[in-house]
Amino acid sequence: MSNLIFKTKETPVDFNAVETVIRESGIPNVGRASIREVVRMINIIEGKTGMKYVRMEMGIPGLPTPKIGVDAEIEAIKNGVNSKYPMLEGLPELKNEIARFVKLFLNHEVDPYGCVPTVGSLQGSMAAFITINNSCDDRDTTLFIDPGFPVHKLQLDVLGKKVESFDVYDYRGEKLRDKLESILSKGHVHSILFSNPNNPSWVCMTDMELKIIGEMANKYDVIILEDLAYFGMDFRKDYSKPGVEPYQPSVAKYTENVIHLISGSKMFSYPGPRLGMMVMSNKLQKLKRPALKRFYPTDLFGYSMIYGTIYALTAGASNSGQYGLCAILKAVNDGTYNYKDDVIEYGKKAEIMKKLFTDNGFNIVYDKDLGEPIADGFYFTIAYPGMSGDELLERLMFYGISAITLTTTRSERNEGLRACVSLVNRSQFPDLEARLKKFNEHYGN
Ligand SMILES: Cc1ncc(COP(=O)(O)O)c(C=O)c1O
Numbered sequence: 053m054s055n056l057i058f059k060t061k062e063t064p065v066d067f068n069a070v071e072t073v074i075r076e077s078g079i080p081n082v083g084r085a086s087i088r089e090v091v092r093m094i095n096i097i098e099g100k101t102g103m104k105y106v107r108m109e110m111g112i113p114g115l116p117t118p119k120i121g122v123d124a125e126i127e128a129i130k131n132g133v134n135s136k137y138p139m140l141e142g143l144p145e146l147k148n149e150i151a152r153f154v155k156l157f158l159n160h161e162v163d164p165y166g167c168v169p170t171v172g173s174l175q176g177s178m179a180a181f182i183t184i185n186n187s188c189d190d191r192d193t194t195l196f197i198d199p200g201f202p203v204h205k206l207q208l209d210v211l212g213k214k215v216e217s218f219d220v221y222d223y224r225g226e227k228l229r230d231k232l233e234s235i236l237s238k239g240h241v242h243s244i245l246f247s248n249p250n251n252p253s254w255v256c257m258t259d260m261e262l263k264i265i266g267e268m269a270n271k272y273d274v275i276i277l278e279d280l281a282y283f284g285m286d287f288r289k290d291y292s293k294p295g296v297e298p299y300q301p302s303v304a305k306y307t308e309n310v311i312h313l314i315s316g317s318k319m320f321s322y323p324g325p326r327l328g329m330m331v332m333s334n335k336l337q338k339l340k341r342p343a344l345k346r347f348y349p350t351d352l353f354g355y356s357m358i359y360g361t362i363y364a365l366t367a368g369a370s371n372s373g374q375y376g377l378c379a380i381l382k383a384v385n386d387g388t389y390n391y392k393d394d395v396i397e398y399g400k401k402a403e404i405m406k407k408l409f410t411d412n413g414f415n416i417v418y419d420k421d422l423g424e425p426i427a428d429g430f431y432f433t434i435a436y437p438g439m440s441g442d443e444l445l446e447r448l449m450f451y452g453i454s455a456i457t458l459t460t461t462r463s464e465r466n467e468g469l470r471a472c473v474s475l476v477n478r479s480q481f482p483d484l485e486a487r488l489k490k491f492n493e494h495y496g497n
Pocket residue numbers: 111171172173174175201247250251279281314315316317323327328
């Protein structure tokens with residue numbers, strides 16, 4: 053445990069209880085604890101002390117699923133769909149709605165063939181990593197524009213595949229071109245993954261940056277995995293109206309070398325059925341790569357992805373869940389349900405919570421998108437002057453506040469923490485304010 057200056061001071065949560073739980077966890081440095089380890093420790097402290105924490109460590113959705121999705125799934129179950137296997141490539145009506153959605157909200161034309169429901173968007177990334185690696189015998193590395201979602205790296209780690217990354221913080225705007233050029237020109241990278249908006253930093257790539265990424269993808273024949281887990285949640289603009297500008301910014305405007313990974317979990321509050329969407333561009337659907345024949349009966353990229361990799365992984369996604377997602381998507385595409393009306397709550401809470409932190413001596417780590425203040429959304433990043441992220445996380449635990457350090461997301465901003473707003477109830481704001489005030493009294497100058 054680091055040298056805690058508050059040993060003589062009164063902390064909101066009983067000092068000995070927190071210290072004991074940290075010590076007994078056996079984790080030498082709390083700042084390096086995984087999300088699940090933090091969750092476990094806080095659960096134990098809450099149980100021991102009866103204190104309710106302001107819990108910001110886990111990025112799980114905190115809103116009810118739209119009724120239209122729940123009703124459609126129940127109806128499908130009653131109709132007996134769960135007594136049958138789902139179609140491996142997805143329900144035809146769902147594939148059509150996904151293609152419609154991509155046209156209406158990304159302004160990107162795709163054939164429904166390349167629109168595949170997956171078991172969470174995470175299965176989409178896993179399938180993409182496998183198929184892309186199998187399609188190359190001359191290149192072997194996925195590049196991450198970090199910070200990012202640790203599970204993507206875990207996927208490549210368990211596959212035994214190579215990963216390279218850099219922190220976007222130092223390479224915004226035109227600097228991104230030089231950085232990408234310096235890596236891609238070596239010739240070993242076959243794919244790039246980035247998330248927009250970004251988990252954990254909530255950085256949103258500007259159109260200029262997306263253009264740079266797209267141009268680099270064309271120049272070096274690299275496949276972009278554009279992770280849109282937080283689709284439309286840059287609330288500075290309204291991307292939620294079907295078929296009208298502004299569209300969710302996408303690299304697809306500048307390259308056809310793109311696979312979209314879209315999650316139902318956050319945007320449609322639909323994490324339980326584990327349904328995501330993988331969307332291959334028309335070019336990639338038809339792309340031929342001879343190296344694929346080492347693993348699949350064909351050299352066709354799209355076919356190998358669906359009838360090779362997805363088949364081998366799960367042979368399709370939840371049958372009833374697909375009906376639920378299909379109903380939500382249809383309503384969104386028809387303009388009868390606006391998803392933003394629900395998820396905007398995350399942005400509203402973030403605005404208030406960020407102010408509580410900055411009023412009490414904290415600063416926002418990733419604070420700008422090229423001069424423009426960062427959007428309010430699902431996550432924000434915080435630091436406190438003179439403290440490392442590891443120290444800050446540990447100290448905040450004594451004040452009834454939990455988060456994760458940015459270092460666990462491979463950010464180079466080792467002074468920072470990621471805070472997730474989803475599980476914090478508005479009724480906890482007064483507690484949060486009082487705890488932050490006390491923290492600042494104890495540590496401020
Ligand atoms: C950036 C990012 N990508 C992907 C995912 C995975 O989403 P899904 O629940 O659809 O697998 C998450 C989930 O938290 C995420 O934050």
